[in-house]
Amino acid sequence: MRSANRRIRQACLASRTDAASARPSKLSVILSSVSDPGYHTRQEIQSELDWMKALSESGIKVPIPLIGLNEVALQNVKLAPEFGERFVVAFEWINGEEPNGEHLLKNFERLGSITASLHAHAKSWAKPDSFQRMTWDHETMVGSNSHWGNWKEAPFLTPDGIHIIHEAMSSVRWSMEAYGKSETRYGLIHSDLRLANLLLEGEETKLIDFDDCGFSWYMHDLASAVSFVEDHEDLPVWIDRWLTGYRSVAELTPEDISIIPALVMQRRIQLLSWFSSHADTMLAHQLGEVWVKNTVSLAAEYLSGRYLQNL
Template identity: 30%
Template sequence: MTDFYKIGIDARAERMQRLAIEALKAWNIADCQPQLIKIRENAVFRIKLADGFDAALRIHRYGYHSDAALQSELSWMQALQQDNIEVPEIIPAESGALFVTAGVDGVPEPRQIDMVKWLDGAPLGSIEEGLSDTVGDIAHAFTEVGRLAAQLHNHAARWQPPKDFVRHAWNNDGLTGEAPLWGRFWEFPGLDKAQKQLIEQARQAARRVLTAVGEANQTYGLIHADFNFDNIILRDGRVTAIDFDDCGFGWHLFDLATISILFLGTEQSETVQRAVIDGYRQERQLTDETLAQMPLFYLLRAFTYLGWIHTRSETRTAEEIAPGIVKMVCELAEDYLSAGSAAEGSL
């Protein structure tokens, strides 16, 4: 069989659509033609339900999460909804399961698949194309995003997860260790020798600081971990987070860095950063001492993006954004090291 991960994106999308149709049997949905929304590491399809409403069906990347980890992700989403924090509503399969596993010929592994109700509105933008022209008042939108991040962190701080709850950790090892969650970013083949040396120096500096910082409860906990443009839906002036695929345990600043990192170096950067911080502080304490570590978390977020394009090289997105990611990582590494930010810090 031709390697699934080396065939063209259109051929992969066709096979994923067949898998989506097969999986819909678990929801007792027939005569539905799933509409592909995006295919990166996960594939997302729009589904028309019998009641006339739409849903999003998500086919997961093989091997990224255990069944227990996916169950935990969906459990947190349900808990957030019960706490009146708007997130996509999960649609269980006919069996009552929150997700199913299905396979078809042409897709080499069985995949975990779940479904949520479709949220009207529009994403703030996309990683590939940046901020959408439909956002309007940028300061208002990102103040609301900052408030939403704080609301999630507040919920996580008081929520008692079930005993079998398990998610990965965006901790020191998960970000700078020998086996980071999104791959050994310093081995990306698009780096030259000087870039590899620079990134390795910055990685070791970041690792020393994170060791000193530790995992204080007030600044570390369950986080979304993927607050990029695609995953924030703007609806009538309100914002909603979607796609909790990467949620796990980590520093709150990692979420805030994710929100604003793609604005760095643009004329909108200062406005967005200020709005996010102002919004966050409306809902949760954020000290100046903690905020002083933002350059570190911009660097760490950039490391993960470099790891992402290294380990997801089969995706069109990785191919499109690779040059910009390499440039961003190297600039942030140089700035971090030259500023002397590698000294011990605290959150």
């Protein structure tokens, strides 16, 4: 999941050719992606671009990187002193609109369908030997040294709340270990495939923001799809429509369904980890103390066995 500091995406007007664009000198609209220092290595970003290129060639609509005059898409750019040197990629503008709440059920179905297509590609694609992306397993999502921070350090957590969440994560860990990491269940995923990262143009669905793509459980993409709304009363309906869309493309086993509550709970605590390290962001302020308290309540409900029990 992006943060304002970790990844800056902005539309800009390019009126000349420079190292980041091999296009002739003319007015064009592009999208620039600026990395945050330390989050990804150069090879990890290049691997992200490699997958996006392969997806585009397979017919899945994603942004297309522009090749520089130096014949590479990934550039090193020196910014203002306070920002230092960053990796930058310029993409061709991709048309479409973010889904709104007007056709929510249909959009969740579309999200499930495109996610299944993405997984099918990931399972069949021969990755380059140099391919490197981060791993999103239980430890790197919610462990004490997770990629996004330590959830126990999140604001507004009480000792009782920490204990309840710890017990819930112990149960989730056991469930994930039992589910396993076979090739049919674990591989390369988008890892932040929410409605906010879709662009719709007519009946065409396009995917954006592969910044967090990496190796994890395929069904984690479902947990990501319901980020921040894990306690919404309509969550079971949204999940059902996502599953309907997914099954229109690929099969799911009973074990894939039964692991959903654990995955969604794990994602919620992964977001709490993000909250702990981004407490000064606008989104964290919007979520606030109520969201943290609701997270503890969800963990208690999960421990009771009632959370998403009717899937």
